[in-house]
Amino acid sequence: MSDSSPLLEVTDLCTTFTTPTGPVAAVSGVSFTLNHDETLGIVGESGSGKTVLSRTVMGLQPRRNVVVTGSSRLNGVELVGASEAEKRRVWGLEVAMIFQDPMTSLNPVMRIGKQIDEILRVRRGLSRSAARDRAIELLELVGIPSPTQRYREYPGALSGGMRQRVVIAAALAGSPQLLMADEPTTGLDVTIQAQILNLLDDLRARLRMSVVLVTHDLGVVATRTSRLVVMYAGRVVEVGSTRDLFARHRMPYTRALLEGSPRLSNPAHTRLVTIPGRPPNLAQLPAGCSFAPRCAYATAQCHVERPELQPADGLGHYFACWNPLPTPTGVS
Amino acid sequence: MSSAFAVSELLESPAATPERKRRLGLLFWICVGWLSLNVLAAIFANVLPLDNPLQQNYSAINVGPSLHHLFGTDDLGRDIFSRVVFGSRVSIEVGLGAMAIGFGVGAPLGMLAAYRRGTLDTVLSLFMYVFLAFPAIIATIAVLSFWTPRSLFKIVIVVGVASVPLVFRVIRASTMNVATREFVVAAKVQGATDRRILVKELLPNVAPIGVSFLLIGVATVITLEGSLAFLGLSVSPPTPSWGNMINESRTILQTNPWLAIFPSAAMCLFLLCLNFIGDRLRSHFDVSDVKL
16 A cells, blocks of 8 residues: 555536536536545535535435536546446445434444444354454444443433444444545534544544544534545535645635634634634526635635636645635745 | 422322333233134134034024034024134135235335336336226226136235235335435435345334234135125135125024024124234334334
């Protein structure tokens, strides 16, 4: 496994849904790479195409009414347009997924242990007892107390945070190199959110995995990702290292997202800044920059011509804007 | 003193609840017992000390219940008790046989249609709804009138085929309810094949509804057989069935009500037990309902 070739290489990925009212471009022209042992954050508002992107990257899309173009290569294996059998070889063993709602992502009538050791027995060919031992080990790894007893319980007996830990254990069972976490903490309490995120971070470091963390919450990605992809209306509007994007973002949308996050350093009762307007209708995107109608810096050009991604100062930092914010002086 | 008592009671109640939930209840076991008794009697009717159900005794015509004839005799002097026991064979065979056909065909198709959706679902559903548009009783009467000579086997087939769309519809609906949940996608990205998802993930979720509908379906089919027998379209006399006994009683209802009462009561109790067990099992196996 050479570190020079990226683990995941997404090139010009487009996902278009065919609907009765016309095509809806949920993801258009998205490119990014993910290296081994790295955490990438995908951020954006609701409806910006984050979830569709993360599923398309895995090759997971509805059977019908969808057109996917472009390329998504995991360890050099193309997942876009691959047959179900080809994808099944990769799914679970090289890439695993954690879902938003732990209440629905576990089978309610299957014992917890069985949901974890299924993949070990079917895909890894472990014996019943070996799979059981490994599943209990995994439950312990994700911090579930008395795993031997929990192994035999049904998901209904666990709290949301515990269930999400089980979901993570199940995802780890196939020892994947890439973990896709689609809003893994949205369905959980704030106090549990931090625990789950720290657990993910810790596991990533220990198991030398790469993680794609999809979220709308910048607080979630701030300290846990090395790079960020900011999405708006199905397109990447800014990409770069997390440090660069927080300190020297150029795209007004990124700033708007940052200003919309609560900060502990703000005085009490500070009103959160909201982004005026609503995300655009993906079926009728404006000709120019999709963000222009909501942007305070928009000029005539923004409404007619779409900006392409262009390099900024930082390494691997790109943004798509005609009127970028100035780079703050004094920051090196 | 009294408050301490209340607190201890509060503390104990959560532990007691799951225990109580696991119990099926006395009535359930009484129903199971009654059904088992019926089924065993039907199986071993030949070796039980019963009168020959076809034996006519002209010295005891239309007599009421007595020690010699527990349920009395009919207008040909045949023992009603023996005929009720032998008659249960027809009902049980039709009930189980027809539901075996109905579930054997309807359940896999329903699950497949709900999981795959698309063209397969559209075509299957359309076909089943066209089928359902014919009233089952009229359709079975029409087919059985022309498909002669009648036999139990043919009745089982016709009633079984008639039940396929009903089973399909129930199983498809309950599968669809489960198939759209995220754990199905989760299983898929764990690399599970479609067959594995259907059998391991979806089937256990659909099974409780399937089992309860199976029992209620058996009850419905027995009623249907009863209706057919009442119209003279079930097994030919003199073979007894609950339905044709009730039919025979029609003309002598005023002189000998026993001939109508006993087969009706046998059928009614049998169906009641089936429905009750089905309903009880459904709520019992519903582990997804368990809340802390």
